[in-house]
Amino acid sequence: MHHSRRAHRRLAAAAFATTALLTAGACAAPAAGPAGQPKAPSDSASPGTTSLPDSAAEPVALSPLAGRAGGADESVIPGEPLTVTAPAGRLESVSVTGADGKRLDGRTSPDGTAWVSSHGTGYGARYTVSARVNGADGSARTVTRSFTTLRKSEIFVGTYNVNQGSTVGVALPVSVVFNKPIHDRAAIERKLSVTASPAVEGSWSWMKDRDGKDRVDYRPKEYWKPGTKVTFRMDLVGVRDGALVGTQKREIGFTVGKAVTSTVDVVRKTMTVSENGRPLRTLKVSTGKKTFETWNGTMVVLSKVPTIRMNSATVGIFGQEAYDLGAVKWDVQLTPSGTYAHAAPWNEGKFGRVNASHGCIGMSDADAKWFYDRVDFGDPVTVVNSVDTVAVNNGYGAWNVDWATWRKGSALD
Incomplete structure (x- = not known):
């Protein structure tokens, strides 16, 4: 179910997924040494090898780098391909080895200016780069450099x-x-x-x-x-x-896509669906009854699923108002707090006449299927003549504040 004003308070901690993951409904519910400080390579280098501290001007450079904080040395960002470049020379060969001895696969560009790994680096891992660099003056040397990637934390x-x-x-x-x-x-x-x-x-x-x-x-x-x-x-x-x-x-x-907009009037108990400004149909509906009123204001379609289980316990409704519906059809999710538009055959005879739901927008099987087939992610559904406007963060409630108020929420305004 959904949200009586008292139930709404109990639901304040419910999670919301911006990727519009399916959740159970308002009407119901279904039964992802410190890092950041690269160390200098060992002081002992084999003949013909140059080992430089990271603070020196390097013949090889690494990216992507994490930038600096409070003077700390740069660290490499993990999870992305590592790029080794030779700003003033040409890469003859590159080897990148982890602390476990495994090499990072990669390929050098035809012009020798860059080597890019085939996969991203690990998190909180230490690597050593060994690169053979041909200088513009014809000299050649092997450069070693170690670095540490950032940890997930x-x-x-x-x-x-x-x-x-x-x-x-x-x-x-x-x-x-x-x-x-x-x-x-x-x-x-x-x-x-x-x-x-x-x-x-x-x-x-x-x-x-x-x-x-x-x-x-x-x-x-x-x-x-x-x-x-x-x-x-x-x-x-x-x-x-x-x-x-x-x-x-x-x-x-x-x-x-198309402008598919819907307006639900809880007094008339109808939902009018329009496409690009042209009314398509007016459906008879049953919305939230007293103390379980459907949210007023504009909600935005988050997801669709043909069948879902709706269990009132997931939204804090128990006792005489409790329900557990195992196969509710043609479900269009409007808020993460549990507001759906869906088929409600158990309320047959009440559509267009009586508001009898726990906050969802119920309709006949045929009308629910018609609505389900015409709306999609991001389409607005506006409820009028109800109470308690849906919150800005309860789904995509951005349209429920005026433009000046919305802009004040910018950190740059």
């Missing part, structure tokens, strides 16, 4: 909700949830961008996710226009937030 990452090449609804914000507390929000926000064609006015806004994690969402001032091409960029490689370091560089392009 030293890294922050963001989970985002859009996929390359996907098509989304007109109301979908771009959302990033971070796995560690963010202290310098402005520094992070400067490294995030959203561009669109046609161009839009938009803004990032920070909030706490439902599980307390730091989260930042980007929404345009108005819904996206159908057909808009959007690119989300995140370049956090080497960005420092206190003692933590960012490691991600992503560029995700997606497209906005």
